[in-house]
Amino acid sequence: NAGVMQNPRHLVRRRGQEARLRCSPMKGHSHVYWYRQLPEEGLKFMVYLQKENIIDESGMPKERFSAEFPKEGPSILRIQQVVRGDSAAYFCASSPPGVTAGPQETQYFGPGTRLLVL
Amino acid sequence: AQTVTQSQPEMSVQEAETVTLSCTYDTSESDYYLFWYKQPPSRQMILVIRQEAYKQQNATENRFSVNFQKAAKSFSLKISDSQLGDAAMYFCAYREAQGGSEKLVFGKGTKLTVNP
Numbered sequence: 117n118a119g120v121m122q123n124p125r126h127l128v129r130r131r132g133q134e135a136r137l138r139c140s141p142m143k144g145h146s147h148v149y150w151y152r153q154l155p156e157e158g159l160k161f162m163v164y165l166q167k168e169n170i171i172d173e174s175g176m177p178k179e180r181f182s183a184e185f186p187k188e189g190p191s192i193l194r195i196q197q198v199v200r201g202d203s204a205a206y207f208c209a210s211s212p213p214g215v216t217a218g219p220q221e222t223q224y225f226g227p228g229t230r231l232l233v234l
Numbered sequence: 235a236q237t238v239t240q241s242q243p244e245m246s247v248q249e250a251e252t253v254t255l256s257c258t259y260d261t262s263e264s265d266y267y268l269f270w271y272k273q274p275p276s277r278q279m280i281l282v283i284r285q286e287a288y289k290q291q292n293a294t295e296n297r298f299s300v301n302f303q304k305a306a307k308s309f310s311l312k313i314s315d316s317q318l319g320d321a322a323m324y325f326c327a328y329r330e331a332q333g334g335s336e337k338l339v340f341g342k343g344t345k346l347t348v349n350p
Contacts, residue, residue, distance in 0.1 A: 149337065158238075158325055158340035159279070172336065205277060209338075221267045221286075221329055223338060225279035 120226035135195040137229045141210030148191045153205040240341035255311045257326030265331035268309045274322040321348045
């Protein structure tokens, strides 16, 4: 069973460009989470999605950031008009369905995308 | 809001020795999960161990074990017989139980160095 896949692993953008980060969850996992890690910091939650639904976006900046998890294909984290402060590692995690309506508690992480804004 | 505190920015241990990494958290919930993740230089986040708050027995995974003190809101990680491959950043994380927020709340991490 392949793990969580993220691409690209490294992304360089100039200020004002758009960044699109992709995440394919583990097979059978229907819950996807995005986290951001600034240098020398822990991971900070951004957004939690299920297929075609945003469940919790309380950690997403109000502007320029958006996320989706379509019925078909990977989850996408999109950052418009990037600024230098967006430089960070962005991690995706996934978890399988739980016994009840929600996900299981353990989240499995992908290798991350390192975004560098010049 | 829940918070997770790791008070040791850096720790070091001699190979084959034992080291304990500290973690405290703040919550008003009675049911939740706690995790330790390892982040080696490759930056991949690797699950080390997890603990359900309703279980009194401390979780153990091979050389890794936890000391879970629910009343004190403490969740320390003990690594026995340390190996060079254990060198990494270690992050403590908290998650509410089912029905609450699904997000993980992380501490700032402890950098572990293993000396040969």
